[in-house]
Amino acid sequence: MVQVAFFVGAIGATGGALAVIALRNPFYSVLALVVHLVSLAGLFLLLYAQFVAAAQVVVYAGAVMVLYVFVAAYVGAVEEPIWEPIPGQRFLAPLLAVALLVELTIAILGTGLTALDSEGPTVHAGFGTPAEIGNLLLERFLVVFEAASMLLLIAAVGAVVLAGRRTTPPTSSASRPGSAGSGSEVAAGPHAPTATSSLAPADPPSAAEQGG
Amino acid sequence: MTFHAPHIDYAGLSPVIALTAGICAVLVGGVFSARRQRLVVSVLSLTTVAVAAGLCIWQWGEREDLVAGALRLDELGLAGALIAILAAAVVIPLSWREPAAERPGSEPRHGEFQALLLSSVLGMVLLAQAQNLVVLFVSLELLSVPLYVLCGSAVRRTQSLESGLKYLIVGSLGSATLLYGLAFIYGGSGSTDFTTIRDAVGSGLTDDPLVLIGIALAATGLAFKISIAPFHQWTPDVYEGAPTPVTAFMAVATKAAAFCVFVRFFEVALGPAVDNWQPALAVLAAVSIVVGNIGALGQSSLKRLLGYSGVAQAGYMLVGIVCASALGVNALVFYLAAYTLMNLAAFAVIVVRERESGYGDGIKAFEGLGRDRPDLAWPLTIAMLALAGLPATAGFMGKLYLIEAAVDADYTWLGVAIAIGTMISLAYYLRVVAAVWMRPAAEPLAPEGAGMPAMAGGSPEADPLPSLAAATAAPRPGTRCLAILVPAWLMAGATIFFGVLPSPLVDWASHAGGALTPFLA
């Protein structure tokens, strides 16, 4: 039973990952990534990491994927060539990837497989439950817990700094001739105060016009 | 399941707490003070920085584990923290007229700018003290994420956005590689605590394939952060594109914190496997010295030049880790401090010049500086000569200690590599000095950037160009900018001072090395 679950999860994870890079439509890639992440969550479950599995589904397969869809939609479907256009990289990249694979395989064969026939680690009851994780977060990893909060704070600030609306002061929004090039605006620099003040009264009617 | 609250030594944790409180204050102060934002925010953040520095100095000499062994309070960590705090204290005034924070024609963003800077410092303080794989990774992210944002914060310059994006992608690649390595090390040794890993590795895991792969991947990830060749390609581009104050901060503070954790991780946790990582790091150091120095030769942008020079300097400093001796750690910490002083002096001058001349940070902007602006020419000259390692500067003493440590650890050839690298580096550092003193001033370019560049990715309708604000924000040539000149002179003065009288700094650095003595052969 566990073996069946493992192979379902493993095939899902590998197949999903392959599909992410092989599919040409970015939306399909995102969906394949969801398959990959949900399969990974299943594998986590087999490793007794229940909370991690749940978090994986909630955060990655749920929230992060929504963001990916937005990004894919925002960037739009660009016709990407399916092969790497940089000539050297085209051959070098797979070569290095294979080298890494060989290296990792050697490492894993060297140690990991001695436990292949065993039942895995014996874990105590309650391992991987939210309560256990909560204890760890507040005992051993308290610094990490608070640092994570700080990281989220900074991420919010960063998102607003980079993607937030730029609020413009009221004076500049008034002095917006529809088709003026930047050159004429620079030239008008010294005279700008008078220009804006003369234009300012004209603003409310135009706004009302737009509103109507 | 029972819960046992960990013992918390609030005194030892006080710099971290002060920084956290300061960041919140700066952020909230920034959004609630629209009119005098720069003043309010700067007072708050400079106070935070001063308090944090004071607390670090107060805790100097304490050696203990903090919060269930997550952090290690010792001189090495505090030295890294102090360097990062110093860098932030200098960079805050540098950022006062930075368009990324000042935002001509738009609401100023000093609060965000300085809060991001401080949170990066917080990440560095945690990183320099980290004694646990999880803490290491989270604090590295806390260090990097604000920097990604800061690099791209000049949203009106395409190069800045490019720099932010490049740094984000390469930095994430480095972080992922590091995390992969940490996972292997955890898998091999079964622990995330540095000291427990040390015991596990020491008891027969030195040649364990899992641990070896972990070491290789972790070293690669850290090498990305400190821009060791061949993982340095992002450095010149990111340095050039980022707002100059951010570049200054990134160049010195990131290196200091990342080197501190590099030393602690490799000498403490992976100390028993020294025979396996030592030759690899030695090769990386040598490659970095060669690549950095040769790459810098043809650069015409001073920020790119300093980027490549940073690669070479990182190579020199890596020698301190390769030595795996207290002498090496001392030399490394000394060099980190010296590097901070020289680089901050140089970047302060670049910040001023970039705003005055139309040549940006190109070497043309510095021609004739000796005659027109001797107050700027001297700090730059001292910084360049110190980076090149001329005698009577802190850079010379630092290189001397590094070579001494290398020879002592039977890595004489690395000492020779440092010497050869220094000789090559003279070519490009002296080129800058020559431009400053021996060339006539270049024709002043009409600063075409007076109008504001359109926001990258923005549409003209949604992004009106407020010409008035841009015109007033354009700096007038000849402004004295005391807030920048004073730090520049202080840094340059300290560079000379510690070159002539190195003993205070040597003492300071040797405490840092002493903290690791129990773990060093």
Add this chain to the structure above:
Amino acid sequence: MLHSYLPVIVFAGLGVIVGGTLAMVNGLIGPRRPSRAKDDPYECGLPSEVTRTFRFGISFYMIAMLFILFDIEVVFLYPVGVILRAAHSVFVLVEVIVFVVLLMVALIYVWRRGALDWR
């Protein structure tokens, strides 16, 4: 271990079987009279026009980004909430308050900068 998840597996299996069967039966025995309206991806309201260069506004992106941040916060708070009663200590409460206050600062910031306004 796996036995406690048996209901989940049964549930997922039933979902796949029932859903798949219904879809298949529908295709096999249902009448087939295609019309333009039926082929539309979304059948209500205005005729939808989905092109390859369809773009969302940046406001969606901003909200999604902030949603993720606070979503992750909940993931952190959940395990702590589970032990809050058993731990029965002021220390835990204080730590959780610090965590939440830091995010409160984020919320204040985001609100004051107008990132929550829909424009």
